[in-house]
Amino acid sequence: MWAHVWGFLYSKYFRFWLKWLLRLLTGRCELQRLLGGAEAGARRTLSVEHSLESSKNKVLRNAVHVEEAEVEKCVRDVMKEKKIEQKDTGFKTNLHISLLQISGYKKLYLNVENLRKVPYDSENEDHEEQLIELWNLLMPHENLKARISKQWCDIGFQGDDPKTDFRGMGLLGLVNLVYFSKHYTNEARQILSRSNHPKLGYSYAIVGINLTEMAYSLLKNGALKAHLYNMVPGLPQMEHFHQFYCYLVYEFDKFWFEEEPESIMHFNQYREKFHEKIKGLLLDCNVALTLQDTKKP
Known part of the structure; x- marks a missing residue:
């Protein structure tokens, strides 16, 4: 019970102030800290995915739902929204990789699901x-x-x-x-x-x-x-x-x-x-x- 209460309070109140304090101290937004401080792989992409999903910003929330063809534009939109300079190639590259992985996972599930839905046909x-x-x-x-x-x-x-x-x-x-x-x-x-x-x-x-x-x-x-x-x-x-x-x-x-x-x-x-x-x-x-x-x- 207490875990649920804490989770609610953290997501509703503390997370916002914690992000604000860290940005004040580091001069970087949450996405910049995540993409600049972790190696490529699950830890980074899962953190980015959670950050985007938890954001109150519509552009950031929508980023986890983009398809592969829209990833490059989405990266530019996120950088513009968070006022991150386009010449920050490290941020741009790492966000691009994470969004490809996120969109790719969703697409893979759809492909697997579509194959599962095909019944075996002895006439085929x-x-x-x-x-x-x-x-x-x-x-x-x-x-x-x-x-x-x-x-x-x-x-x-x-x-x-x-x-x-x-x-x-x-x-x-x-x-x-x-x-x-x-x-x-x-x-x-x-x-x-x-x-x-x-x-x-x-x-x-x-x-x-x-x-x-x-x-x-x-x-x-x-x-x-x-x-x-x-x-x-x-x-x-x-x-x-x-x-x-x-x-x-x-x-x-x-x-x-x-x-x-x-x-x-x-x-x-x-x-x-x-x-x-x-x-x-x-x-x-x-x-x-x-x-x-x-x-x-």
């Missing part, structure tokens, strides 16, 4: 080609005898036709599975093999789609901001979302075998435990979760 040639590619990447020495086949269970789908398993995450689930299998083929095959363990086994493809949902939800609620702001000095792309998904797949497999669940019936319990672990890691402003790093001895 591109969808079918990606599905067959997934099989060929994971099972290079075994031919798929028919499009509708119990063989799909060998890579962790629930039934004869994988399309029914993509309902929740749409095409995004398939694209993630293919991406991991294509870019980390050895790791994907090793994890598929481990998923067939007689005691600790799990459904590889179904779990993969479940992890797509985890990555999507973390992106949607803003939890991936620190990670992406540290990873990408500009516009985050779909590629970066896929890379984070790959990290989740690799780490979840390690986590599952380290935890040694009694059976797959306890999947939801351990999935949530893993989810909490990842959310904890993402709270660190210096976080950067990459598959390359996690594979290092």
